[in-house]
């Protein structure tokens with residue numbers, strides 16, 4: 608019997624696909640706006656336990672073609688662990704065509720180009736990546752842990768390995784003061800990389816995130832809906 612550890616998040620595009628939890632939580636878990644894994648500590652699951660979940664799901668859904676590896680950044684796993692996992696997935700789901708994962712800049716920068724290529728050759732072919740913003744000032748205020756050039760470098764590293772990228776930018780993350788810088792920096796990232804799918808999210812702060820968020824971003828003023836749409840309109844022109 609397979610039991611997921613909740614809360615469990617997956618991209619909307621993975622709604623009909625197999626979800627395998629290889630890690631719990633997020634290895635970084637420090638972005639001020641994010642509440643997703645605040646109730647979980649990061650943990651790498653024993654690979655034998657993950658294999659048992661794969662056995663269960665492959666018996667139930669033997670024709671599945673797509674697998675999403677959860678939780679928040681399973682690309683944080685050691686490459687050997689990931690390769691063993693991918694090989695087991697390919698053996699278990701004989702029609703497997705795609706494995707996807709949430710990935711951060713840090714995850715990608717911590718792997719060599721050769722490691723990323725090996726992962727791609729073993730079906731890891733799509734990453735979901737939160738750019739959030741391309742403004743260095745805003746990246747610092749949301750304590751994303753990386754700057755614009757590191758984001759560009761990491762995305763290009765994934766593309767060079769043949770891995771597709773589905774990226775998101777968060778409308779309103781710079782507030783009213785940094786809206787122009789946010790749009791400009793984010794457009795610069797998209798224009799300097801080969802993102803395959805791009806979508807925007809809208810900033811929403813859960814109660815448990817507010818204190819930390821405003822501590823680091825004391826001059827933040829939330830945009831209203833019209834301003835958010837305006838931000839998206841300008842952003843679309845720049846891309």
Ligand code: SF4
Nearest residue numbers: 633636637638641679
């Ligand atoms: S936004 Fe992503 S990297 Fe940042 S804490 Fe949340 S899950 Fe982790």
